[in-house]
Amino acid sequence: MKRLLAGTALAVTALTGAAQAGSHAVSACLITKTDTNPFFVKMREGAEAKAAELGITLNSYAGKIDGDHETQVAAIETCIANGAKGILLTASDTSSIVPAVQQARDAGILVIALDTPLDPIDAADMTFATDNYLAGLLIGQWAKATLGDAAADARIATLDLNVSQPTVDVLRNQGFLDGFGVDLADPNVIGDETDPRLVGSDVTDGNEEGGRRAMENLLAKDPTINVVHTINEPAAAGAYEALKAVGRENDVLIVSVDGGCPGVQNVKDGVIGATSQQYPLLMASLGIEAIAAWAADGVKPQASEGKDFFDTGVALVTDKPAEGVESIDTAKGMELCWG
Numbered sequence: 305m306k307r308l309l310a311g312t313a314l315a316v317t318a319l320t321g322a323a324q325a326g327s328h329a330v331s332a333c334l335i336t337k338t339d340t341n342p343f344f345v346k347m348r349e350g351a352e353a354k355a356a357e358l359g360i361t362l363n364s365y366a367g368k369i370d371g372d373h374e375t376q377v378a379a380i381e382t383c384i385a386n387g388a389k390g391i392l393l394t395a396s397d398t399s400s401i402v403p404a405v406q407q408a409r410d411a412g413i414l415v416i417a418l419d420t421p422l423d424p425i426d427a428a429d430m431t432f433a434t435d436n437y438l439a440g441l442l443i444g445q446w447a448k449a450t451l452g453d454a455a456a457d458a459r460i461a462t463l464d465l466n467v468s469q470p471t472v473d474v475l476r477n478q479g480f481l482d483g484f485g486v487d488l489a490d491p492n493v494i495g496d497e498t499d500p501r502l503v504g505s506d507v508t509d510g511n512e513e514g515g516r517r518a519m520e521n522l523l524a525k526d527p528t529i530n531v532v533h534t535i536n537e538p539a540a541a542g543a544y545e546a547l548k549a550v551g552r553e554n555d556v557l558i559v560s561v562d563g564g565c566p567g568v569q570n571v572k573d574g575v576i577g578a579t580s581q582q583y584p585l586l587m588a589s590l591g592i593e594a595i596a597a598w599a600a601d602g603v604k605p606q607a608s609e610g611k612d613f614f615d616t617g618v619a620l621v622t623d624k625p626a627e628g629v630e631s632i633d634t635a636k637g638m639e640l641c642w643g
Contacts, residue, residue: 329599330389331360331361331362331389332355332361332389333382333383333388333391334365335364335365335394336366337372337376338366338370341510341538342564342565343419343564343584344394346564346585346642346643347419347585347587347588350586350587350588351592354593355592358596363383369509370396370466370509371396371397376404377404380405388413389414389595390413390415390416390594391405391408392588392592393416393422394419395420397470398420398422399422402423405422415429416429416431416594416605419434419472419582420471421471421472421613425612429604431613431614432591433472434580436472439475439580440479440481440483443480443561443579444481444482444484444485444559446483446629446631448484448485449627449629450578451557455484458530458531459501459503459526459531460501461503461519461533462494462502462504462505462532463505463515463532463533463535464477464507464508465507466510474491474492474494477494481497481533486502504525508539512538512545515541515543516543519546527552530556531557531559532557533560534558534560536560537560537567537570537579540570540579544570560576560579560580563581563621563637564643565638567641567643568581568621569638571622578620580620581618581621586616619637
């Protein structure tokens with residue numbers, strides 16, 4: 305069933321496994337940034353399917369827009385009051401959400417960050433995510449290799465998420481710049497690099513309209529931009545429309561991260577040169593399994609070897625492979641895509 309809590313902006317969905325309808329001992333929460341981005345839709349589907357399989361009652365919450373921190377805090381408070389055993393969270397503000405997460409953990413709730421690490425990362429019991437730095441690194445390496453000698457004179461724009469610089473935004477941005485060969489100043493900050501090839505950055509809120517607006521702003525600053533990094537594929541689609549409006553759609557290299565079906569199709573169609581594909585359904589289903597284990601015997605999930613989070617994998621998708629950069633083509637990417 306789906307219901308809207310009166311007096312709040314929380315979109316709430318409660319799923320009950322058919323075999324155990326009406327009598328669950330274990331409940332869990334999924335809190336995403338929005339309920340419209342296909343990435344989070346697929347994440348919810350993964351959580352719902354696994355919850356139904358394991359007989360867990362799942363309540364899902366989402367902000368109105370990416371960056372809606374207050375709604376996420378209210379959702380955590382609701383989950384605590386309802387006695388949830390675990391929370392799966394994609395945080396809009398990765399540092400400001402930490403006190404609310406700590407309240408949940410103090411109440412004995414297992415908190416797992418999905419996709420977006422908290423700041424600090426150990427503010428959650430575990431993070432199930434793509435290696436976002438590696439995702440950025442792959443598209444940076446691919447862009448540099450594709451340009452060849454021209455990379456030395458590139459004019460680079462980065463279309464990021466929002467001004468709070470959430471961890472996922474910083475990791476992808478800095479990974480891309482590292483892969484392209486830009487010296488990072490503080491790797492925890494976007495925009496403090498001094499490489500003269502960098503034209504600038506702007507924020508997109510992770511959607512197509514924001515991507516278009518940010519691209520227009522940066523083109524006004526420097527109309528010779530020829531490399532664009534975008535936080536996700538909707539922002540990439542918006543950037544492409546802005547470039548198309550000024551006749552630049554065929555001579556600017558756009559790279560992105562996500563791996564959704566529309567994004568992979570855009571790679572196939574030449575709108576995006578390459579994208580790093582991640583797997584939100586897997587993140588969510590593994591998260592529900594972890595909550596079930598926590599409820600059953602108090603065991604917490606472990607990080608992948610050599611990392612401080614559980615790595616759910618990443619693959620570079622392009623039909624123009626570059627030497628030295630491992631990738632899959634769009635046919636394989638479409639088999640693995642979501643949304």
